[in-house]
Amino acid sequence: MTSGVDKWFKIAVNIKYLDISTVLQIGQSFRWVYNGETNEYISSINLDHDKTFDIVKLKQDDKFMYYTSVNNNNNKQLLHTWVRSYFLLDIDRKQLFEHWKIKDPKHFSNLSHIEPLCSSCCILQQDPWETLLSFICSSNNNISRITKMCHTLTELAGDEIPNCDQLSPLYTFPNSGQIIKVLTESILRENGFGYRAKYIIETAKKIVDLKLKDGMMELSDSQYLKWKISGSPYLEAREFALAFSGVGPKVADCFLLMGMGYHDVVPVDVHVNRIAQRDYKITSGSSNNKKTQIAKLKLEYTKYPTTRRKINFDLDLIRLFFRDLWGAYSGWAQAIFFAKEVGSTSGIVDGSVSKRKLLIKTEDDNSAVTKRIKVK
DNA sequence: GCTGGACCTGG
C-alpha cells in the first residue's frame, strides 16, 4: 500500500525489554490495529493532546522500533516526542528489575522465570481522556469486547480522518462535546455498550460541566484532566477520578496509572487479588493487624468522601502492600504479573491474538456501517 | 457502614 512512501524513523529499543506485540495487545490500549502482512500496528493518535489527530504506524525488530505518521498533520518533532513519552523510553527498565530483585527476591530473583515477561514490562503513557473512557468500558468485560467498544466509539462520534489510505477508514477518538452532541444512552446500548452506556454519557457530560465551571472550555478533555490533576497527591487525584460515573477504585487506578503517570499505582483487579492471596499470603480474613490498618485508612480518608463511598478497604490494603513492596514503579511490576496471569488463564499467545484482532476489526467495520445507518 | 445481587453482551 503506502508503505513504499512512508518515511520511517527508528529508535534503538531491545525487544527483550519492550515488545510491542505484547504491550499493545495486553489490554492497556485498545485501539491499535495489527496488520499481519506488514507486521505493522496502526492507530489514530492525538499527538499533542489537543485537536489534531495523526495516523501513526509502528513496527519492530530485535534492535529497533520503527514509527511513522501517515497523514503527518503535525510536525516531526511532535511525533518523536510522542513515541518517547508513549512508551516511556527514558525509563531504565533494567534498573527496575534490579530494584525489584532486591525488594522482592522471592519473585524476581529467578530471572530465567521472569525473563520472558520482561518484554511486557511497560506501562504506556496514554491519552488521559481516552484512557478514562476505555477503562470505564473495561468493567466486568473482556479485552476483545473492550476493543470493539473503543473502536465503535470512534466510528459513532469521532471524525473520519481523510487520506489515511487504509482499507477501512480511521476515526479520531471523540471528545466529550462530540459524545454528548452525537450520542445518547440508547444509541450506545443499541451499539452493544450495555450498562456502560449510561456511564459514558454521564462522564462526558460531567467533563463538559467541569470545564464550564472552571472556565476552561478552550482546553481539550485531556488538557483539562492534566490541568486539574497533574501534580496532585494520589489520594486527591483518585478522589477526583472516583467522582465520575462508572469509575470505581479499579478503573480510577487504571486511569491514573496509564493516563496520568501515577506509576506507583497497582490497580487491584481479580488477578492481582488472586496473586496477593496465593503468592504473598495476604489474608482475606480479618486479623487484628489488618483491622488496625483499615481503621488507619478510614481516618486518613475522612477528607475524601467519594473515596469513602466507593472504596473497598481490603483491596486498598492490597494496593498499598504492593506499592510498598515494589516502590515507585510498582504499577509496572504489576504489568508483568498481569501478563503472566492472563497469559496462562485466558490462553492469549502471540499468534492467535493477531488473527483474532483482524477478525474483530472486520466485524467492526461491517457492524459500523449498519450502525451508522441506524443512527441516522 | 457493609454486603449481596443485578447488570449488558459474547465467546
Added chain:
DNA sequence: CAGGTCCAG
C-alpha cells in the same frame, strides 16, 4: 465468566 460498579436493604 470477563481486568467492576452501583444500588438497595
